Amino acid sequence: MQKSLLIEPEKCTSCLQCEMACSFEHEGSFNPAKSRIKVFEFEHGRRAIPYTCTQCAEAWCLHACPVEALARNPTTGAVEVKEDVCVGCKVCTIACPFGTINYNRDSGKVAKCDLCGGDPQCAAACPTGAITFVDSDWTGYERMKAWAAKTDNQPRA
Amino acid sequence: MAKGKTKAKSKAAGGWQGQVLVVDLTKGEAKAEPLNMEWAQQYLGERGLATKYLYEMMNPRADAMSPENVLIFATGPLTGTMASTSGRYAVVTKGPLTGAIACSNSGGKFGAELKFAGYDLLIVKGRAKKPVYLHIIDDKVEILPADGLWGKTVWQTEELIKAKHQNPLLKIASIGKAGEKGVLYACVVNDLHRAAGRSGVGAVMGSKNLKAVACHGSKGVTVKDPKRFMKVVGDAKQKLAESTGRKELTEYGTNAMIDVMQQFGGLPTRNFREVQFEGVEHINAQAMKTPNAHGHTNLVANKACFGCTIACGRIAHIDKQHFSIVNRKEYWLASGGLEYETAYAFGPVVGVDDIDALTFAGYMMNEHGMDPISFGVTLAAAMELYDIGAITKKDTDGIELKFGNAEALTVMAEKTGKGEGFGKILGLGSKRMCEKYGHPELFMGVKGQEFAGYDSRALQGMGLGYATSNRGACHLKHDVFAEDMEDQTGSGKAVPVKKSQDKVAAIDSTGLCLFVTAAWGVPDFAAQVDAACEGSWDEKRLYETGERVWNLERMFNLKAGLTAKDDTLPKRLLETPAPSGTAKGKVSELGKMLPEYYKARGWTTDGKPTNQTIARLGL
Structure with a gap:
């Protein structure tokens, strides 16, 4: 089974545990400035929305890379950056429609979510279940179920 | 103005960044110094370490509002780590309300950001000739003129600074008009609605002509033993997640306390004349979640500070039909909502049970930068002065300052924040105000600072x-x-x-x-x-x-x-x-x-x- 990150913003409290977990996994320090997942707040914190790479099936970053530094991990389905190949040209950052692949000036390479090799630390750290790691084919399952529960609500004869 | 790169790390291993940023506003200089690791071992960080620096750096007899006072923003060794609730920082200085040491603690995201920029402490000395703000991006520190910011509210200030530097990642701690005008319980507000609230630390910031500290850091925080640290913080977070106390804080916020105090009879009411308030059910945690006659519900979301796995913070909005905002669209937004102490200070102690009026007063505190506890308890004393005839409508700008008058609450909250009319008197705090009108016995507090929402006869x-x-009357020091x-x-x-x-x-x-x-x-x-x-x-x-x-x-x-x-x-x-x-x-x-x-x-x-x-x- 391939899995995807499922993000449910209505559960997010903007605590940034996900950003710290991400930077700790990839950079070895707690450093939200280097996180590949970011939480955005709107209207004085009324809404908080975690956002990161969705691992597009038709990945524009991957197609745009001139040196083939981006490749899909066949096990996790994540598009990963080969740091030893990346030349830091940033063309992928232009190609990505969502802005979720970014240049890191310290390393001179780009960085993006790689699903931590199949055990995403943001999901593990999230205290409210706003970020979970679920079956890619059924990211909508719980939402479907919730709406389904609202339909058949007439008393039985 | 002053500009320059700073770097002076001491050998810090784990937790601490090993660096202190010292800003002398009189000289217009900013420089980084190594953290005194001997003191860090004795006093740990944040409140303790800042107290040691303050004690060594200033004469405690100096006037709190003079340039000799030292204003310290202090993070702790766990600030900015994955430990739960790691967003805290403290502002330590000599307090103008009390004449004693002031130590006010805040959450939000500013504290962690200061740490990520590489500093355990930010120490501000002296006084700028003209209003300034600090712009800190890692090692680059600038003291910039606050033209166009002075006179602005906290909310405007955050927006203007982010726009000016085209940097939405900046985290900002600032003062509003209350801090500029020397309201003796002005606070420092960060991230729109978190505050180093008590003892007038914002008035000290204002006396230094320092409008704001804007900061972004990309250095990260490391710890001594990362593997063990992740294990112990993980276990601790699990323990927290499972606890009943935590679940209640998440579900109801701190305002769950108001029912407890009501039943117990420890809820200070009408300037401590009484200890129970008949209007509690209109302003408690349940009332925040219940739709009113127009179908409007006060509470809109729970909000966490940096690293916090509790999220006791409340985001609320005011009914658009409420008198306080019916003609003021700028307040038709959601912002920081009621917590226990604000509910107490705008509710029982002044006898008001209008949840929208309480929420509006809270907005005023955040926007203009004032301590809600000191404001509410000062207003309560003014209401008692009014009740016994020591002051009249002539003193109060024509406002009927009766216990229970919701309009008196909202109008005076705004006047005090802006330093207008009777608000100037309220801005002195209860002790000075009661002395002024010949009734010092009506001041409800200790060492010049007003009480929080717990009565000393019941507890x-x-x-x-x-x-x-x-730091004077405080419920959070024990x-x-x-x-x-x-x-x-x-x-x-x-x-x-x-x-x-x-x-x-x-x-x-x-x-x-x-x-x-x-x-x-x-x-x-x-x-x-x-x-x-x-x-x-x-x-x-x-x-x-x-x-x-x-x-x-x-x-x-x-x-x-x-x-x-x-x-x-x-x-x-x-x-x-x-x-x-x-x-x-x-x-x-x-x-x-x-x-x-x-x-x-x-x-x-x-x-x-x-x-x-x-x-x-x-x-």
């Missing part, structure tokens, strides 16, 4: 804690709630108060929030500090550190001219029995508890640390 240990708190609820006499309270003051002083020095004590004991904190910080940290050492911090604060106050006479409560609590509730007929037993407390502290009978105590703590 005896709380009364002792208020009387001996180093924790004997369970003991107070169980036994309503003053017997045997001195030792637990002393011990919990030491505990809290240690927790306040870590960079974590007191509210995690819903689930964690001192050993839980010790395990996390020990995995993060150089040296070996256990329960005993944390208690000892806290005791050291407490005594150093006391020594600052003694040098500043305070004496044992200041460790007292208003007559009303010592002589007038509680009129209802579980403590009906009781007064505070402070007179009995205080000598026991001094003894437990290792102080003389006139409240001074003995030479033995000073030597034992290595002060």
Whole structure:
């Protein structure tokens, strides 16, 4: 089974545990400035929305890379950056429609979510279940179920 | 103005960044210095470490509003880590409201950002000739003119600075008009609605002509033993997640307390004339979640501070049809909502039960940068002055300052924030205002600072804690709630108060929030500090550190001219029995508890640390 990150913003409290977990996994320090997942707040914190790479099936970053530094991990389905190949040209950052692949000036390479090799630390750290790691084919399952529960609500004869 | 790169790390291993940023506004200079690691080992961080720096850097007798006062923004070794509630920082300075050491703690995201920029402490000295703000991007520190910012609200200031630098990642701590105009309980507000709230630390910032500190950091925080740290913080977070106290805080926020205090009869009402409030059900946590007659629900979301897995913060909005905002679209937004202390200070203590009026008063506090507790309790005293005829409509700009008048609350909150009319008098705080009108006995507080929402007649240990708190009346410098609820006499309270003051002083020095004590004991904190910080940290050492911090604060106050006479409560609590509730007929037993407390502290009978105590703590 391939899995995807499922993000449910209505559960997010903007605590940034996900950003710290991400930077700790990839950079070895707690450093939200280097996180590949970011939480955005709107209207004085009324809404908080975690956002990161969705691992597009038709990945524009991957197609745009001139040196083939981006490749899909066949096990996790994540598009990963080969740091030893990346030349830091940033063309992928232009190609990505969502802005979720970014240049890191310290390393001179780009960085993006790689699903931590199949055990995403943001999901593990999230205290409210706003970020979970679920079956890619059924990211909508719980939402479907919730709406389904609202339909058949007439008393039985 | 001053500009330049700064770098001066000391050899810090784990937790601490090893660097202190010293800004001299008189000279217009900013430079980084190595953190004094010897002091870090003795005082840990945040509250404790800042107290040590303050004690060594200034004359405690200096006027709090003079350039000689030193203003310190301090993070702890766990600030900015994955430990739960790691977003705390403290503002430590000499307080203008009290003349004592001020230590105000805040959450939000600013504290962690300051740490990520590479600094354990930001120390501000002197006074700028003209209003300025600090712009800190890692090693690059600028003192920039605050033209176009001075006179603006906290909310406008954050927006203007982010726009000017085209940097939405900046985290900002600033003052509003209250801080500029010297409201004696002005606070420092960060991230729109979190605040270093008490004792007037924002007035000190204003006296230095410092409008804001804007900061972004990309350095990250590392710890001594990352593997062990992740294990212990993971276990601690799990423990917190499972605790009942935590679940209640998440579900209801701190305002769950208002029902507890109401039932117990410890809810100060109408300037402490009473201890129970008939309007509680209109302003409690349940009322925040319940739609009103127009279908409007006050609460819209729960909000966490940096790193916090509790999220007790509330985001609320005001009914658009409410008189306070019906013609003011700028307030048709959601922002920081009621917590217990704001609900108390705009509710029972002034006798108001209009939840929208309370929420609006909260907006005013955040926008103009004022302490809601001191404001509410000062307004309560003004209402009592009005009630007994000591002041009239002539004094109050024509406003009927009756207990229970919601409009008086909203209008005076705004006037005080803007320094207009009778608001200027309210901005002096209750003590000075009551003295001005010839009724000093109506001031409800200690050392010039107003009480939080707990009555000392119902909660005896709380009364002792208020009387001996180093920053004036405060409910957050000790924790004997369970003991107070169980036994309503003053017997045997001195030792637990002393011990919990030491505990809290240690927790306040870590960079974590007191509210995690819903689930964690001192050993839980010790395990996390020990995995993060150089040296070996256990329960005993944390208690000892806290005791050291407490005594150093006391020594600052003694040098500043305070004496044992200041460790007292208003007559009303010592002589007038509680009129209802579980403590009906009781007064505070402070007179009995205080000598026991001094003894437990290792102080003389006139409240001074003995030479033995000073030597034992290595002060």
